[in-house]
Amino acid sequence: MSALESVLVVGTGLIGTSIALCLREQGVTVYLTDRDAAAVRLARELGAGIEWHPGRPADLAPGVAWHPGRPVDLAIIAVPPHVVAEQLAQLQRAGAARFYTDVASVKALPLRLAGELGCDLTTYVAGHPLAGRERSGPAAARADLFLGRPWALCPTEETSPDALELLRGLVKLCGGEAVEVDAVQHDKAVALVSHAPHVAASAVAARLADAPAAALGLAGPGVRDVTRVAAGDPGLWTGILSGNALPVADVLEAVAADLAAAAAALRASAAPVPPSEEAAAAGTAMSTVTDLLHRGVAGTGRIPGKHGGPARTYAVVQVIIGDRPGELARLFQVAEETGVNIEDVRLEHAPGLPLGAADLFVQPEAAAPLSEALRAHGWHLP
Amino acid sequence: MSALESVLVVGTGLIGTSIALCLREQGVTVYLTDRDAAAVRLARELGAGIEWHPGRPADLAPGVAWHPGRPVDLAIIAVPPHVVAEQLAQLQRAGAARFYTDVASVKALPLRLAGELGCDLTTYVAGHPLAGRERSGPAAARADLFLGRPWALCPTEETSPDALELLRGLVKLCGGEAVEVDAVQHDKAVALVSHAPHVAASAVAARLADAPAAALGLAGPGVRDVTRVAAGDPGLWTGILSGNALPVADVLEAVAADLAAAAAALRASAAPVPPSEEAAAAGTAMSTVTDLLHRGVAGTGRIPGKHGGPARTYAVVQVIIGDRPGELARLFQVAEETGVNIEDVRLEHAPGLPLGAADLFVQPEAAAPLSEALRAHGWHLP
Numbered sequence: 001m002s003a004l005e006s007v008l009v010v011g012t013g014l015i016g017t018s019i020a021l022c023l024r025e026q027g028v029t030v031y032l033t034d035r036d037a038a039a040v041r042l043a044r045e046l047g048a049g050i051e052w053h054p055g056r057p058a059d060l061a062p063g064v065a066w067h068p069g070r071p072v073d074l075a076i077i078a079v080p081p082h083v084v085a086e087q088l089a090q091l092q093r094a095g096a097a098r099f100y101t102d103v104a105s106v107k108a109l110p111l112r113l114a115g116e117l118g119c120d121l122t123t124y125v126a127g128h129p130l131a132g133r134e135r136s137g138p139a140a141a142r143a144d145l146f147l148g149r150p151w152a153l154c155p156t157e158e159t160s161p162d163a164l165e166l167l168r169g170l171v172k173l174c175g176g177e178a179v180e181v182d183a184v185q186h187d188k189a190v191a192l193v194s195h196a197p198h199v200a201a202s203a204v205a206a207r208l209a210d211a212p213a214a215a216l217g218l219a220g221p222g223v224r225d226v227t228r229v230a231a232g233d234p235g236l237w238t239g240i241l242s243g244n245a246l247p248v249a250d251v252l253e254a255v256a257a258d259l260a261a262a263a264a265a266l267r268a269s270a271a272p273v274p275p276s277e278e279a280a281a282a283g284t285a286m287s288t289v290t291d292l293l294h295r296g297v298a299g300t301g302r303i304p305g306k307h308g309g310p311a312r313t314y315a316v317v318q319v320i321i322g323d324r325p326g327e328l329a330r331l332f333q334v335a336e337e338t339g340v341n342i343e344d345v346r347l348e349h350a351p352g353l354p355l356g357a358a359d360l361f362v363q364p365e366a367a368a369p370l371s372e373a374l375r376a377h378g379w380h381l382p
Numbered sequence: 383m384s385a386l387e388s389v390l391v392v393g394t395g396l397i398g399t400s401i402a403l404c405l406r407e408q409g410v411t412v413y414l415t416d417r418d419a420a421a422v423r424l425a426r427e428l429g430a431g432i433e434w435h436p437g438r439p440a441d442l443a444p445g446v447a448w449h450p451g452r453p454v455d456l457a458i459i460a461v462p463p464h465v466v467a468e469q470l471a472q473l474q475r476a477g478a479a480r481f482y483t484d485v486a487s488v489k490a491l492p493l494r495l496a497g498e499l500g501c502d503l504t505t506y507v508a509g510h511p512l513a514g515r516e517r518s519g520p521a522a523a524r525a526d527l528f529l530g531r532p533w534a535l536c537p538t539e540e541t542s543p544d545a546l547e548l549l550r551g552l553v554k555l556c557g558g559e560a561v562e563v564d565a566v567q568h569d570k571a572v573a574l575v576s577h578a579p580h581v582a583a584s585a586v587a588a589r590l591a592d593a594p595a596a597a598l599g600l601a602g603p604g605v606r607d608v609t610r611v612a613a614g615d616p617g618l619w620t621g622i623l624s625g626n627a628l629p630v631a632d633v634l635e636a637v638a639a640d641l642a643a644a645a646a647a648l649r650a651s652a653a654p655v656p657p658s659e660e661a662a663a664a665g666t667a668m669s670t671v672t673d674l675l676h677r678g679v680a681g682t683g684r685i686p687g688k689h690g691g692p693a694r695t696y697a698v699v700q701v702i703i704g705d706r707p708g709e710l711a712r713l714f715q716v717a718e719e720t721g722v723n724i725e726d727v728r729l730e731h732a733p734g735l736p737l738g739a740a741d742l743f744v745q746p747e748a749a750a751p752l753s754e755a756l757r758a759h760g761w762h763l764p
Contacts, residue, residue, distance in 0.1 A: 185596065189597035194600070203641050207637060228682070299587030328724055
């Protein structure tokens with residue numbers, strides 16, 4: 001197998017442009033194309049590569065690069081899930097590349113459509129880098145977006161060993177961790193850990209759209225966390241959900257059933273019964289709710305934490321801070337002098353006041369020395 | 383109305399102990415009691431007050447404070463919602479205080495039960511400070527827990543003006559913002575912004591409890607946010623939900639219905655139809671999902687942000703950081719020198735690698751000078 005020397009990125013959104021930036025840093029020649037001329041121009045200006053024009057050279061302005069004249073090593077199709085296969089067929093007809101992949105967040109659909117369109121499946125490996133941001137578009141792209149993140153590859157029986165090897169090389173160049181997984185299993189997994197949670201967050205947030213203003217006045221950090229992802233682009237998400245319809249529907253039905261059962265149990269717990277049976281009846285009904293809460297605790301405990309390992313328990317050191325430039329700098333300065341690494345930090349602002357608390361997450365053994373050092377420097381630890 | 387000079391805190395959990403700590407800082411005499419002797423001892427050792435013993439002085443070890451001999455100004459009942467009224471009745475029978483309040487997260491239930499038990503409702507104001515933490519118990523208490531947070535007060539027609547005035551004074555002493563609201567409206571509001579979101583998070587997390595390990599390997603920050611609150615104590619939450627059963631059931635039913643409708647729409651979008659009608663049928667079905675996503679975006683936009691105002695949009699400056707002590711200190715040092723206030727910070731760790739990105743949230747006009755200063759100091763901004 002030859003090395004990855006030239007790549008064509010079709011679709012210069014967040015993911016496509018991020019891969020391009022990363023490959024450019026590694027010295028790979030990158031051609032860019034997008035149906036949105038502004039997006040491809042922005043990606044080019046960010047240093048992601050040179051524009052690729054499959055069309056007639058006569059149309060081109062002087063000095064603009066076009067089709068390299070021979071197939072590139074790899075075409076990376078970074079377009080919405082339902083148009084991946086069409087794009088693949090078109091590129092293969094043009095002989096654009098030796099190998100092909102895509103980066104859509106669902107995998108069974110593009111593979112099925114590619115088969116239906118008669119694409120050559122020996123040179124195509126369906127892929128999905130598990131990386132994303134709340135922002136989209138080329139301006140949000142970063143070369144390190146894939147660093148240490150899983151990158152699913154879904155080879156089939158038809159995939160040639162050379163194609164798979166080239167793709168493993170791409171993932172490695174981007175700093176990702178290749179995870180080879182069957183396309184159907186992939187889609188079920190992302191339905192569970194990404195697509196259905198997004199819809200559930202939307203449904204919770206949707207209740208707030210028409211809520212009385214006074215109710216919103218009682219909102220705190222909890223509901224902000226639960227609903228944060230629901231701020232994502234509805235158009236983008238409709239495409240993703242539509243491309244993974246059945247696995248997402250399975251999870252949503254189970255979640256809806258649990259919530260309906262919890263609602264029924266709550267109603268039953270509040271229903272009038274003879275006083276002698278009241279406590280027992282309410283207790284039986286509420287056990288459905290308690291059980292759901294326990295299953296929830298078990299589920300959160302299985303989500304991997306930092307550094308890919310199992311979720312870790314850090315100690316939390318809380319410090320009261322003012323809302324002025326330099327407060328955090330001074331705080332972290334003390335941590336540095338004490339030789340303590342801050343693993344994570346969360347600022348809790350007190351609404352309405354220029355004061356808040358910083359939760360510093362540190363290794364359990366570092367909590368006592370850090371607290372002592374902060375107190376010695378005059379910080380207020382509640 | 384006389385000032386608040388002596389207080390009895392019944393229940394030295396997170397909220398009770400936090401109020402006690404705060405009042406001690408203001409010079410108020412605080413008596414503490416709890417059915418859990420270890421909890422009250424811990425609260426006392428944290429400086430929250432002195433132990434109160436309603437019982438027989440003969441039982442007491444020498445030097446331990448007991449009943450002050452005359453009613454305290456205010457008894458703060460910080461026990462689970464369903465036992466508030468019982469506790470109130472008992473304290474009123476003993477003539478423990480001139481006025482009474484509670485801090486339970488539901489308000490209609492304790493008021494109704496207090497009426498049924500024949501409590502004196504002129505001296506009782508139901509209250510609910512909107513503050514909490516993922517941790518519970520006296521060890522997690524902080525004097526500043528209520529700073530700038532809403533504190534609901536639910537006076538009724540029977541409430542005496544003196545009682546309400548004393549309660550307003552308590553909220554002010556604790557740094558909270560008194561919000562006077564009808565008990566029923568209060569309960570509907572917290573069902574929307576706290577109780578139902580908690581159950582929804584549990585239902586999403588519950589799906590992960592039995593998921594294949596490989597699926598969890600594809601989990602990212604999104605599902606971590608959605609499910610974070612679901613790690614809370616099931617016993618505590620069963621009590622809260624049971625005390626607000628009908629308003630929570632109303633919200634959960636609406637959320638469950640939206641999720642079931644989304645699931646049905648997803649199934650319909652994937653159902654086989656004649657090819658000529660395929661796109662149209664899928665589009666119609668998916669419009670239900672798109673609509674839910676849009677309502678979700680609208681809902682998230684209504685959640686107030688920092689400082690109690692409407693949600694603000696900060697600019698985000700991203701910086702690549704190493705996982706070593708001092709990286710953040712140096713970063714914030716640059717911000718300080720540039721005169722830029724970091725409004726919020728979020729660390730994105732790259733799983734498996736000692737590298738990550740810090741998202742620095744700043745006022746939009748501060749983003750460019752900060753980026754420039756960071757680059758000038760050799761930081762890598764992707």
